[in-house]
Amino acid sequence: MAKTITMGIQKGGCGKSTTTGILAHLMKENDYRVLVIDMDSQGNLTELLSGMSSNEFIGKSVLEAMQQNNVHDYLYKVEENLDLLPANNFLATFARWMYTSKTYSGDTISFSGSPTLILDNLLDQVRDEYDFILIDTPPSLSEQTTNALCASEFVVVMYECSNWCYSAIPNFMDSIESAFEIGKRKTEAIGILRTMNDVRRSDSKAFNEIIAEDFPNLVFETVITRKAPVGRLSLYGFKENKELKKALEQYLHFYEELMERVKD
Ligand SMILES: Nc1ncnc2c1ncn2[C@@H]1O[C@H](COP(=O)(O)OP(=O)(O)OP(=O)(O)O)[C@@H](O)[C@H]1O
Numbered sequence: 381m382a383k384t385i386t387m388g389i390q391k392g393g394c395g396k397s398t399t400t401g402i403l404a405h406l407m408k409e410n411d412y413r414v415l416v417i418d419m420d421s422q423g424n425l426t427e428l429l430s431g432m433s434s435n436e437f438i439g440k441s442v443l444e445a446m447q448q449n450n451v452h453d454y455l456y457k458v459e460e461n462l463d464l465l466p467a468n469n470f471l472a473t474f475a476r477w478m479y480t481s482k483t484y485s486g487d488t489i490s491f492s493g494s495p496t497l498i499l500d501n502l503l504d505q506v507r508d509e510y511d512f513i514l515i516d517t518p519p520s521l522s523e524q525t526t527n528a529l530c531a532s533e534f535v536v537v538m539y540e541c542s543n544w545c546y547s548a549i550p551n552f553m554d555s556i557e558s559a560f561e562i563g564k565r566k567t568e569a570i571g572i573l574r575t576m577n578d579v580r581r582s583d584s585k586a587f588n589e590i591i592a593e594d595f596p597n598l599v600f601e602t603v604i605t606r607k608a609p610v611g612r613l614s615l616y617g618f619k620e621n622k623e624l625k626k627a628l629e630q631y632l633h634f635y636e637e638l639m640e641r642v643k644d
């Protein structure tokens with residue numbers, strides 16, 4: 381049975397998509413069967429993994445999978461053991477569909493059950509086909525995010541070492557708590573990953589330390605710093621990328637820490 385892990389925080393640019401892509405790559409390299417779900421209409425992770433424009437997936441994305449209540453027809457095979465449910469701009473119409481049953485193309489499609497469990501119910505179709513399901517979320521506490529949280533056992537809280545990210549943490553923790561109460565997966569924060577650390581800035585170091593004082597049992601030991609090869613993953617991807625090893629370097633310890641925490 382797959383373990384489902386969401387990467388989230390409602391603050392933008394904290395490394396959610398990058399980290400999800402890297403984790404998927406590392407899990408696949410370690411022979412795990414991985415399904416990645418892009419729940420962000422920006423489609424960044426879709427583009428990172430597929431190497432294609434997210435517009436290529438119009439009509440073939442996670443949105444239609446949820447509306448048709450059918451995962452298999454919408455899986456995009458990235459590589460052996462790595463599948464993707466892609467996203468594009470139309471995912472921004474998800475909430476409208478949830479509340480009105482009107483799809484972006486004007487059809488009327490209803491769903492059964494709770495609106496916050498649409499994704500969770502959908503994933504039940506494939507949970508026994510993967511070891512891990514990884515979900516990337518948008519920078520908001522939107523319906524996509526609440527669906528992702530309710531569909532997950534584990535949440536990695538992405539923490540960019542800055543004041544505005546620090547102030548996003550309490551509401552995000554509350555959302556995880558709500559998912560625990562509303563959903564059926566006992567959703568829990570599995571850790572806080574400190575990212576985008578700028579080693580030259582003392583305020584960055586301070587925000588690093590503050591979060592560790594607030595959540596001593598949750599922060600991962602690994603602190604991800606800003607490094608050009610990581611930023612350039614969006615350009616070169618995971619295949620034929622000469623600096624891939626450099627890009628992955630600082631994520632290897634985080635990967636081990638995470639796997640240790642999610643093991644049975
Ligand atoms: N460790 C890093 N070093 C340098 N650049 C990075 C690093 N991690 C991510 N980036 C870059 O920073 C930007 C933001 O990262 P990313 O898109 O992964 O964040 P996000 O949290 O998914 O953003 P959003 O909230 O918009 O979805 C991207 O341009 C990415 O390539």
Ligand SMILES: [Mg+2]
Pocket residue numbers: 396397398420422424425516517518
């Ligand atoms: Mg993103």
